[in-house]
Amino acid sequence: xxxxxxxxxxxxxxxxxxxxxxxxxxxxxxxxxxxxxxxxxxxxxxxxxxxxxxxxxxxxxxxxxxxxxxxxxxxxxxxxxxxxxxxxxxxxxxxxxxxxxxxxxxxxxxxxxxxxxxxxxxxxxxxxxxxxxxxxxxxxxxxxxxxxxxxxxxxxxxxxxxxxxxxxxxxxxxxxxxxxxxxxxxxxxxxxxxxxxxxxxxxxxxxxxxxxxxxxxxxxxxxxxxxxxxxxxx
Amino acid sequence: xxxxxxxxxxxxxxxxxxxxxxxxxxxxxxxxxxxxxxxxxxxxxxxxxxxxxxxxxxxxxxxxxxxxxxxxxxxxxxxxxxxxxxxxxxxxxxxxxxxxxxxxxxxxxxxxxxxxxxxxxxxxxxxxxxxxxxxxxxxxxxxxxxxxxxxxxxxxxxxxxxxxxxxxxxxxxxxxxxxxxxxxxxxxxxxxxxxxxxxxxxxxxxxxxxxxxxxxxxxxxxxxxxxxxxxxxxxxxxxxxxxxxxxxxxxxxxxxxxxxxxxxxxxxxxxxxxxxxxxxxxxxxxxx
Numbered sequence: 001x002x003x004x005x006x007x008x009x010x011x012x013x014x015x016x017x018x019x020x021x022x023x024x025x026x027x028x029x030x031x032x033x034x035x036x037x038x039x040x041x042x043x044x045x046x047x048x049x050x051x052x053x054x055x056x057x058x059x060x061x062x063x064x065x066x067x068x069x070x071x072x073x074x075x076x077x078x079x080x081x082x083x084x085x086x087x088x089x090x091x092x093x094x095x096x097x098x099x100x101x102x103x104x105x106x107x108x109x110x111x112x113x114x115x116x117x118x119x120x121x122x123x124x125x126x127x128x129x130x131x132x133x134x135x136x137x138x139x140x141x142x143x144x145x146x147x148x149x150x151x152x153x154x155x156x157x158x159x160x161x162x163x164x165x166x167x168x169x170x171x172x173x174x175x176x177x178x179x180x181x182x183x184x185x186x187x188x189x190x191x192x193x194x195x196x197x198x199x200x201x202x203x204x205x206x207x208x209x210x211x212x213x214x215x216x217x218x219x220x221x222x223x224x225x226x227x228x229x230x231x232x233x234x
Numbered sequence: 235x236x237x238x239x240x241x242x243x244x245x246x247x248x249x250x251x252x253x254x255x256x257x258x259x260x261x262x263x264x265x266x267x268x269x270x271x272x273x274x275x276x277x278x279x280x281x282x283x284x285x286x287x288x289x290x291x292x293x294x295x296x297x298x299x300x301x302x303x304x305x306x307x308x309x310x311x312x313x314x315x316x317x318x319x320x321x322x323x324x325x326x327x328x329x330x331x332x333x334x335x336x337x338x339x340x341x342x343x344x345x346x347x348x349x350x351x352x353x354x355x356x357x358x359x360x361x362x363x364x365x366x367x368x369x370x371x372x373x374x375x376x377x378x379x380x381x382x383x384x385x386x387x388x389x390x391x392x393x394x395x396x397x398x399x400x401x402x403x404x405x406x407x408x409x410x411x412x413x414x415x416x417x418x419x420x421x422x423x424x425x426x427x428x429x430x431x432x433x434x435x436x437x438x439x440x441x442x443x444x445x446x447x448x449x450x451x452x453x454x455x456x457x458x459x460x461x462x463x464x465x466x467x468x469x470x471x472x473x474x475x476x477x478x479x480x481x482x483x484x485x486x487x488x489x490x491x492x493x494x495x496x497x498x499x500x501x502x503x504x505x506x507x508x509x510x511x512x513x514x515x516x517x518x519x520x521x522x
Contacts, residue, residue, distance in 0.1 A: 048418060074420035086415040088408050090417075098401075103420035107401060151420060206422050 001026040002047070002155060002187055007056035007066075009039075009046045016042040018211045020056070024155070029177065031197040031218070032229060040190040041083055043207070044157045047188075048080035051071040053057040060155070075103045083160050083190075085144040088205035089133035093124055096132050096143050102149030109212035110150065117146040120176055138169040145176065155186045162193050174200055194231035198222055207233075238423060240373040241490050249378045250386035251441055255459055257390060258437030258467035263441040264473025265410040265430040267328065268318050268335040272343040273463055274456025275350075276306050278433045280442020281451035282350060283361045295363050295447050299385065302439045310435025311383020313342070314428040321476075343456070350453040360450035381443040389440060393433075394475050410473050457503070465508045470518050479521030484519075 002024040009017040010011060015037050021067045032040050045051040047058060047139050049070040058066040065073055070080075079100075098195065101110035118125040121142040127135060132143055141161060148156060162170040170193060178200050181187055191197035198204055198218045206227065207212040216223060221227050255277065262270045280302045285302065287293040318335050325331035364378040397403035408416040409426045417423045440461075445451070466485050470477025485504060492503040511518070 050414060050417070061315060069422070070417040071420045071422045074418065079435075082415060086412060088411050088415070091404075091407065095404060099404060099416070099419045099421075102401065102405060105422075105466055110438050149417070 001061060002014065002188070003057075003059040004043075004047070005057045005059075007043075007046060007053045007058065009051050011042070011051075013059055017053075017207075017208050020207075020210075022205055022215070023210065024186060024188055026154075026186050027152055027181065027184060028203065029181050029201040030191060031194075031201035031204040032188060032190045032207060033192070033194045033197065033204060034213075036192075037171065038207040039210040040207055041159055042210075044080055044082075044159050044188070044190060046137050047073075047157060048078060050080075066105060071103075073153055074153075075105070077152075077154040079148040079151050080157045081144055081148035081161065082164070085140050086206045087132040087143055089131065090097055091132060091234070092099070092129050093132055093135070093143055094128040094172065096147050100147035101152075103151055106151045109152065113150050113152055117149055120149075120179070121146055133169075133230070138172075141165060141173065143167070145173070149180075150171075154186075155188065157188050157190075158188045160192060161189075162191065162196070168197065184232050194227070237494070239371055241494050243370060243373055243375065244485065244494075245471065245487030245490030246483060247383050247486070247487055249291035249380075249483035250383040250390075251321060251444060251482075252462055252466050252486050252489075253390055253421045253479045253482025254309065254386040254437055254441045254444070256482050257393065257409060257475060258441070259460075259463040260434075260466060260467045260470070260478045261406075261430045261437075262434035263467060266314065266318065266427045266434070267332055268314075268339060268431065269332065269464075270342075270431075270434070271336060271339040272346055272435070272456075273339075273344040273438055273460070274460035276438035277442035277445065277459050278350060278451065278456040279309075279346065280306060280439035281360065281446035281455065282354050282442075282453065284355070284443045284446045285361060286453055288361050288363065295443060296381070296385070299440055299443045300373075302443050306319050306439025307432040307436035309432075311428050311432030313435075314431035317342075318381050318431065319424055319428065325395070335370065346452055346483060347456070354453055354454055358450045358452045361446070376448070378447045382447055385444055386441070386513075390475075390479055392436075396477075397475055402426075402473055427505045459518065462504065465504050467513055468518055471520035473520065474518070474520040477518055480519055 004020060004022045007017055007020045020043060035039050046053050049068050053066050057064060060076060097114060101107050113155060123139060124142055124146055161173050174196050177187055189197055201218050204218050204221050205212055214226060254359040259273050262268050283302050284298040287298050288295055302396060303339060321334050321338060322331050366377040367374050368377050368380060395478060397406055405421045405426055409421060409423060413423050466478060470481030488503055488507060489500045493498050493500045
């Protein structure tokens with residue numbers, strides 16, 4: 001479904017990704033793990049069009065998407081749920097969700113999608129009229145995820161969805177991601193919570209200093225010495 | 235009592251125009267991040283065009299509103315597309331863009347002003363329209379001022395509803411808060427910024443039409459209005475539509491009261507308020 005081939009990405013003059021290749025198949029959860037500054041967010045930004053790769057290609061459903069503007073990539077069915085939630089804090093919860101359905105195809109079906117999002121996160125229905133900035137961290141993350149789903153994507157790029165949340169909420173967020181996949185969603189998940197993401201993912205990929213250090217099935221990776229030492233503290 | 239009422243009504247009449255002008259600038263500066271020094275030139279273009287259309291072709295100034303507004307919009311939209319968008323694309327940072335776009339808008343001011351003086355000359359132009367006295371609670375006003383206030387408020391309210399309710403309006407608010415994230419939602423950010431710049435120019439153009447119904451117009455009339463718009467935007471809070479409205483009326487009232495005491499002091503009072511505001515509440519009335 002998503003094919004990333006030999007990507008190099010720069011922030012200004014500093015190179016952040018070196019020759020990264022990765023593929024995500026339909027219906028899969030692929031976890032992307034690695035320490036701070038390894039390039040995980042950079043990779044997601046390259047996929048969603050916020051950054052342009054200097055070389056290499058990104059293909060989604062058979063079409064080249066590298067070099068397209070973010071709004072065109074959303075229209076094609078990729079939703080990037082950014083790190084740190086990035087809600088529109090001066091808008092209500094309902095308006096934030098509506099903004100998620102901005103692309104034409106999704107706008108027409110926004111009420112139907114909203115019902116589905118409310119089913120996943122019932123608390124958002126109660127909070128509808130509240131300003132997004134007045135919500136707790138966990139609820140804000142739910143708004144961010146709900147907003148990302150409002151565009152009716154086929155592929156979701158989650159960037160640290162569990163960051164800063166209480167353990168119970170972390171479990172809840174991971175459960176939601178699993179449910180989404182069971183309903184047919186394809187997921188590329190960036191996480192620092194390595195153990196839990198490897199548990200729900202099919203495959204995983206370890207980024208180190210902007211390069212892919214390891215990639216493979218999750219069960220196999222959990223046995224790797226590098227993963228055990230660096231990320232699981234074993 | 236009557237003089238006080240006189241001043242208040244006079245202030246409201248003035249305030250409506252200030253609010254309209256400031257709303258235009260708050261769109262250009264608050265969303266498109268262009269501190270548009272040439273804002274007043276679009277007011278001048280609206281005023282001068284109306285003068286020509288009315289005196290030469292006999293077109294009703296209210297009809298001119300429907301002509302000058304859209305023309306100014308197209309002009310503003312186009313200028314953003316060919317000038318500011320390129321500056322933004324080539325700027326290394328947002329701060330660098332803000333200073334380069336401000337300087338570019340300075341250049342725009344001279345270009346527009348000089349082209350206008352070739353077209354219209356430097357004479358002061360005026361026409362009479364609806365100069366009928368209206369008695370209002372013991373005070374007397376010309377009907378054209380009431381019409382101007384009515385139009386300014388109608389445009390302001392219509393725009394507020396547009397921004398609060400419509401899909402595109404929400405995209406404008408989202409872009410004002412966080413352009414990058416708005417892009418991730420599918421908002422074509424370049425189009426929205428150009429749209430905001432165009433709408434800002436349209437409001438200036440419309441304000442120019444209304445101003446020409448009341449005051450004489452000339453090719454260098456723009457700058458004082460630009461300054462007033464900046465003060466109102468700072469007063470109301472950058473990027474806030476209701477703030478611009480409230481700020482406009484506050485400044486109008488102050489202007490009217492001070493002008494009653496000494497007409498020469500109103501600009502002094504405006505700057506006084508501006509400086510006081512920056513010291514006490516730099517984010518403005520509705521600012522965050």
